[in-house]
Amino acid sequence: MNNPHIVILGAGYGGIMTAVKLQKSIGMNEADITLVNMNDYHYQTTWLHENAAGTLHQDRTRISIKEVVNLNRVRFVQDKVISIKPDAKKVKLSNNELNYDVLVIGLGFEAATFGIPGxxxxxxxxxxxxxxxxxxxxxxxxxxxxxxxxxxxxxxxxxxxxxxxxxxxxxxxxxxxxxxxxxxxxxxxxxxxxxxxxxxxxxxxxxxxxxxxxxxxxxxxxxxxxxxxxxxxxxxxxxxxxxxxxxxxxxxxxxxxxxxxGVKANSIVEKSGFSTNRGKVEVRKDMRTPDYDDVFVIGDCALIMDPETGRPFPPTAQIAIQQSGTVAHNVKAYINGGDLEEFTPKLLGTIASLGHNDGIAVLFNQYKLFGWKATFMKKMSDNRYLLKLGGPGLLMKKGKFNIFY
Amino acid sequence: MNNPHIVILGAGYGGIMTAVKLQKSIGMNEADITLVNMNDYHYQTTWLHENAAGTLHQDRTRISIKEVVNLNRVRFVQDKVISIKPDAKKVKLSNNELNYDVLVIGLGFEAATFGIPGxxxxxxxxxxxxxxxxxxxxxxxxxxxxxxxxxxxxxxxxxxxxxxxxxxxxxxxxxxxxxxxxxxxxxxxxxxxxxxxxxxxxxxxxxxxxxxxxxxxxxxxxxxxxxxxxxxxxxxxxxxxxxxxxxxxxxxxxxxxxxxxGVKANSIVEKSGFSTNRGKVEVRKDMRTPDYDDVFVIGDCALIMDPETGRPFPPTAQIAIQQSGTVAHNVKAYINGGDLEEFTPKLLGTIASLGHNDGIAVLFNQYKLFGWKATFMKKMSDNRYLLKLGGPGLLMKKGKFNIFY
Missing domain, CATH: 3.50.50.60 (FAD/NAD(P)-binding domain)
Structure with missing residues (x-):
């Protein structure tokens, strides 16, 4: 019998972290894993404003897929996703079609222009x-x-x-x-x-x-x-x-x-016939779609309501990275017949950079930080992610160590 | 009585070298000197292709006027020349008008597109x-x-x-x-x-x-x-x-x-009523216009026939720099009533760069050079100019010492 086939769409924060976690937790004979992404690199969406302004080169922001994904364990397909056919368990790509047994949708966001002319x-x-x-x-x-x-x-x-x-x-x-x-x-x-x-x-x-x-x-x-x-x-x-x-x-x-x-979820999700709310899939507590047991959604395409505010949690890198732990665990459990766990966001804080050495932050919903202390926290948080994603080697290569600048 | 007023139009190779030579040879009480240029910098026209390709930063190519011109000796006016009125001995600038006793026109070239549409x-x-x-x-x-x-x-x-x-x-x-x-x-x-x-x-x-x-x-x-x-x-x-x-x-x-x-002489020359040949002033042997004893022309706006070929000498930096010696000498002689000398081009050679470390050259009309030896000669020639223009300080700052690259 063939191994079950796990397909991950998108190598953003959620997708690539799920792939990295699964390649460690799932054995060679347990399942085959395929990661699909348009580019052969992952990038730090939260650093793009620096690339756009010209204050940080884009090569600092992107990370080659093969640097963090073990290509002996995960098959990487560089292609564009055109549509998903959840009833047929198929994904249509520009140059290919994939069958899956379990699907993880991490297709990220696109700009929403609200019909403003031009x-x-x-x-x-x-x-x-x-x-x-x-x-x-x-x-x-x-x-x-x-x-x-x-x-x-x-x-x-x-x-x-x-x-x-x-x-x-x-x-x-x-x-x-x-x-x-x-x-x-x-x-x-x-x-x-x-x-x-x-x-x-x-x-x-x-x-x-x-x-x-x-x-x-x-x-x-x-x-x-x-x-x-x-x-x-x-x-x-x-x-x-x-x-x-x-x-x-x-x-x-x-x-x-x-x-x-304005951003909205990748429109492929809605076009592929999943039930959506403002273009996103309002996922179950275990991160699966309401209609399909074999489809997980992660990151910007997933909608989770905050019971405290009655509004959705914002689509942040922080939450996507947290979700990858739950999704990786649940994909493995789904294949092996184990228990699926619930996702609970842990909001650590919000940090906005205001340039090289200035910023603002709220941590744990109570501590306020200004100036370089806020950017310090932001850089540390970015460095922590790099360490999780690719270990000390990646951290040394792409980390932000210009603490006081 | 007022000092005679020498006005130099343009700080290209010919103009700035004339200014630099005159500020040394003409005494404070002998004449007033004014240099007019659109920008507050001189630039190496022969290096612009490197700036355009993006292989050399433009700040390496340009030299601040005040770095090489003694502003206590030469009055610098940053302005655009609109027209010259040789009969009235006036120069009209965008924001000003100047009277002169002796004029040096070094206004350089502009593109000639020969009417090709678009x-x-x-x-x-x-x-x-x-x-x-x-x-x-x-x-x-x-x-x-x-x-x-x-x-x-x-x-x-x-x-x-x-x-x-x-x-x-x-x-x-x-x-x-x-x-x-x-x-x-x-x-x-x-x-x-x-x-x-x-x-x-x-x-x-x-x-x-x-x-x-x-x-x-x-x-x-x-x-x-x-x-x-x-x-x-x-x-x-x-x-x-x-x-x-x-x-x-x-x-x-x-x-x-x-x-x-295609290049042609700055069209101001023709528009100002000087007699021209293909837009240039066919200067006398002492570099003055045929019609006005008090107007010298230097560089791309001056036409000198090569008696050997029957064709004009090409408008090169080499010739403009050589002319500055004659023009500076003759301006001084004109003011003091001395003898004006004749200009004789000394064609040292032609060197074309083909990128960082490749090029071709003909020296003294007989020696051929290929590859890095040609670029070496070119860099040495550029360095020699910098030394003449601004002394060792300028050479060290802007010189090309990447000999083998």
Whole structure:
């Protein structure tokens, strides 16, 4: 008889950690494991804003699959997932089709633009290595063009960030550090450059501790960031954005709009016929879909309600990594006929970086941290993940040891 | 009585060397000297192809005016020359107007596109620091876009160089070295990238020693450059070029066309009413215009016929630098009533770089050099210029000491 076939879709935080855990816990004769991913690398989604701003090279952010996955134990297929057919237990790829006995869906997020005109076509999103690298180059290209046009075009050096949530604020922190370097490189007076954040809520980082929000805004404003809160993006064209505030429409000339205000689950999940809630699968406590016993969902495609707030837990790396423990355990139990365990999120805290050596954090829902202490915690948390994923070798290679910088 | 006023227009090779020589030879009470330049820096035009390819940073190529010009002795005006009125002895600048007693015109070259449709709008030229930097960024931007579009667009990674003369071939040498680095950075298979040179003559480097031309073509072809000789560029659009060869039209999809096939003298000279020949002033033997005793022309705007060939001497840095000696001497003599000397070009040789450590050279019209020996000579010649311009300090700062690389 053939081994049961475990297929993992996506090598993001949830998918790759599940693969790494299963390759240790499942014996050669117990099951075959296949990991499917578009790229031959995993990347730290939470570092992409640094790649996009140009403050960290993308090769620091990505990790070759073969560096952390044992290819003798896990078969790796580099391909794009097109659809899942859960009734037939099949996955359709661009160049292939796979049969599975157990499926783990870790397909991550895609940008949600809420139908705002022009956003999908003309705004950038910080979604993956390619798009982050493109933002960096787009910025440099437009700064380079500035002195090649007469009259100089202010739209080339106005940077608009849509959304003042986590990703938006972290990108603002990096770009505020990067702009003086860009100005030096392209002979542009740095006071001419505008960095504008547009946020729909009355404040950035809505829901965050007000003292920390104030700290973050002060830090960013001192580096030239302008905040426009309570404002809704209305339209994005190649050379401007329009927002509405207090019933009035305002235009900003810009060729660089970074849309950091919305993500949704990979649309393949919904299209493949799983029952979804806001595009996500509201998983059972053991991380399986409501309808299929042999399909687990992990990370951004999974929806788990927080009973305390009545709202879903946010789709964070932290939770995806935690889920991988439960999913790996349950996949093994499902194959061997053991008991499946329940997933319980452990919210350790939230840390937002505001650039090289500045940040804010709330730990264990009570301790507040400012400045370099917050970035220290963030770097330690990133380093801990690298250690879990690839051991000391990977930590030494990709870790963040620039503690005081 | 006021001192006579010497005005030098342009801080290229000819202009800045004239200023540097005059500040040493002319006493404080003998004359006032003003140097006018658009930028507050001088740059090595002959290094721009390296900046454009991205193999040398532009800050290595440019030299702050104040580093080599004594601002107590020479008044520096950063402004753009609009026109010259030789009868009124005036120069009109964007923000100012200057009166002169003696004028030195060293306004350099601009691109000549010979009316080929679309070239002026859509092709890049390697003209100054801004345009060189823009080419570098344009290339990186298009390579970055490659993996953000489906299907991938070959036009983004086809690089067309129009013209196989000196600038074209030197740029090809650099870009051939740069492409593998770009491919590494943006995850592109380097065999997909095309570098195509289009030259109207039956061979590149027309007029050059055939053995050296063959060496150059072999070196570049081994690094992936495709030569299309005997072909005329017909049109350039944002995403393709069309050339004609053997009566047939051929299209190449490309977003990057570098036009390196034609330069002409700065058009201000012709527009200001000087008698010109192909846009240049055919200067007297003492480097003055035929019509005005108080106006000297130096560098690319000056035309000097080679009696041996019956054709003009080529507009090279070498000749402009040599001319500065004669012009500085003659400006001083003109003011003091001394004898003006004649300019005689001393053609030391021609060296074309083919990338980091490859090149070809003809010295004293007889010695041929290949490979690193040619680049060695070129670097030594560049270093000699830096020494003349700014002394040992400038040489140490900007010199090329990577002899074997």
């Amino acid at each position: 956003l999908e076509e003309h705004a950038f999103t910080i979604g993956d290595i390619n798009s982050a690298r493109l933002i960096r180059e787009h910025l440099e290209y437009n700064f380079a063009l500035y002195h090649n046009e007469e009259p100089n075009n202010q739209a080339r050096i106005n940077i608009v960030v849509g959304g003042g949530g986590f990703t938006g604020v972290e990108f603002l922190g990096e770009i505020a550090n990067r702009v003086p370097e860009l100005c030096e490189e392209y002979d542009i007076d740095k006071h001419l450059v505008r960095i504008i954040n547009i946020e729909g809520s009355p404040t950035v980082l809505p829901g965050f501790d007000p003292q920390l929000v104030e700290y973050a805004m002060n830090s960013l404003e001192s580096r030239g960031v302008e905040f426009v809160t309570g404002a809704m993006l209305k339209e994005c064209t190649p050379d401007k954005v329009t927002y509405e505030k207090d019933g009035r429409l305002v235009e900003i000339p810009t060729m660089t709009t970074i849309w950091a205000a | 070239l002026e709008e859509h092709a890049f030229t390697i003209g100054d620091i801004n345009s060189a930097r823009l080419i570098r960024e344009h290339l990186e931007y298009n390579f970055a876009l490659y993996h953000n579009e489906e299907p991938n667009n070959q036009a983004r990674i086809n690089i067309v160089v129009g013209g196989g003369g000196f600038t074209g071939v030197e740029f090809l040498g650099e870009i051939a070295n740069r492409v593998p680095e770009l491919c590494e950075e943006y995850d592109i298979d380097k065999h997909l990238v095309r570098i195509i040179n289009i030259e109207g003559s039956p061979t590149v480097l027309p007029g050059f020693d055939p053995q050296l031309v063959e060496y150059a073509m072999n070196s570049l072809e081994s690094r992936g450059v495709e030569f299309v000789t005997g072909a005329m560029l017909k049109e350039c659009t944002p995403d393709k070029v069309t050339y004609e060869k053997d009566g047939r039209l051929v299209e190449i999809p490309t977003m990057t066309t570098i036009w390196a096939a």
